[in-house]
Amino acid sequence: DDLLLDVQGLKRHFPVRRGGMFRRQVSAVKAVDGLDFQVRRGETLGLVGESGCGKTTTGRLLTRLDEPTDGSILLDGTDIAHVSRGAMRPLRRDVQMVFQDPYSSLNPRHTVGTIVGAPFRLHKTLPADKIKPAVQDLLKLVGLNPEHYNRYPHEFSGGQRQRIGVARAIALRPKLIIADEPVSALDVSIQAQVINLLEDLQNEFGLTYVVIAHDLSVVRHISDRVAVMYLGKIVEIAGRDSLYDSPMHPYTHALLSAVPVPDPDVRTDRERIRLRGEAPSPLKPPSGCRFHTRCWKAQEICSVTEPPLVTLAPDHEVACHFPENAPGERLQARPVQP
Ligand code: SF4
Numbered sequence: 001d002d003l004l005l006d007v008q009g010l011k012r013h014f015p016v017r018r019g020g021m022f023r024r025q026v027s028a029v030k031a032v033d034g035l036d037f038q039v040r041r042g043e044t045l046g047l048v049g050e051s052g053c054g055k056t057t058t059g060r061l062l063t064r065l066d067e068p069t070d071g072s073i074l075l076d077g078t079d080i081a082h083v084s085r086g087a088m089r090p091l092r093r094d095v096q097m098v099f100q101d102p103y104s105s106l107n108p109r110h111t112v113g114t115i116v117g118a119p120f121r122l123h124k125t126l127p128a129d130k131i132k133p134a135v136q137d138l139l140k141l142v143g144l145n146p147e148h149y150n151r152y153p154h155e156f157s158g159g160q161r162q163r164i165g166v167a168r169a170i171a172l173r174p175k176l177i178i179a180d181e182p183v184s185a186l187d188v189s190i191q192a193q194v195i196n197l198l199e200d201l202q203n204e205f206g207l208t209y210v211v212i213a214h215d216l217s218v219v220r221h222i223s224d225r226v227a228v229m230y231l232g233k234i235v236e237i238a239g240r241d242s243l244y245d246s247p248m249h250p251y252t253h254a255l256l257s258a259v260p261v262p263d264p265d266v267r268t269d270r271e272r273i274r275l276r277g278e279a280p281s282p283l284k285p286p287s288g289c290r291f292h293t294r295c296w297k298a299q300e301i302c303s304v305t306e307p308p309l310v311t312l313a314p315d316h317e318v319a320c321h322f323p324e325n326a327p328g329e330r331l332q333a334r335p336v337q338p
Pocket of ligand 1: 249250251289290291292293295296297298299302307319320321322323
């Protein structure tokens, strides 16, 4: 079975309270509002969208740093969405996170040996005398000098620190790694090195990644499939080439049209589309299709009826009443989440 992660109806609503002593919930920020997606073993799913679309909250839910309001997260058949903290502890081995900021995600008072060895100590997977050689092997694996075991994070560059974060994440050979903007804090010249490292480790150990990023070029490079989020929902999910070459959702189209083409000799027929205004607040998402307030293709039905995510081509799902680049026939429809 090549399905590793099966997410169904995933929601995270943050209650908003008002009033003095008797604060009552008046509404909710629907940061994540009904996600359905799957990740196959050994692949990389890219998760993209503007800031505030819910992609970082999704990452926190998948690693159970945050608890879902509703829905299920089946990791290798086990639903980790609502298990208690205690029950989650052994499962935490299976899902690890690489954070955005290598400057703040490593404790400055701990040596590299302590940081990278922490998972072995926490999960008691190795006897004390085996931890140091295991950490040194990991440092070698991520391209660092094993002799630097006793150094502190401030003695390393940004790229090296992210390598330390990666070494910590892969220590226990997790089934799934969530990388939240893994290279966006790094100098452009260093970004490719860290991306290549993630890819090399994936090939060597068959790792599965969910990579959250706002940089569409990075996502294109690293992903096998890509999910586009808008205001807490997935609006399009497809194989990488299918999504980049033939986007079907107007929002995806607009995001891609804003990506500069690196080679000025390469002409693109993709016209630059400027989105109207800012994304609306997830506190009060628009009715019907949430994108209708900014969509140049919107018609009357768009503000009334929410389009379900449907499969319009092999491995290509989109939630739009008037998709672009769509082959004639609808293959399979999914019910709309209530
Ligand atoms: Fe635009 Fe309507 Fe499609 Fe929404 S459903 S993306 S408003 S065309």
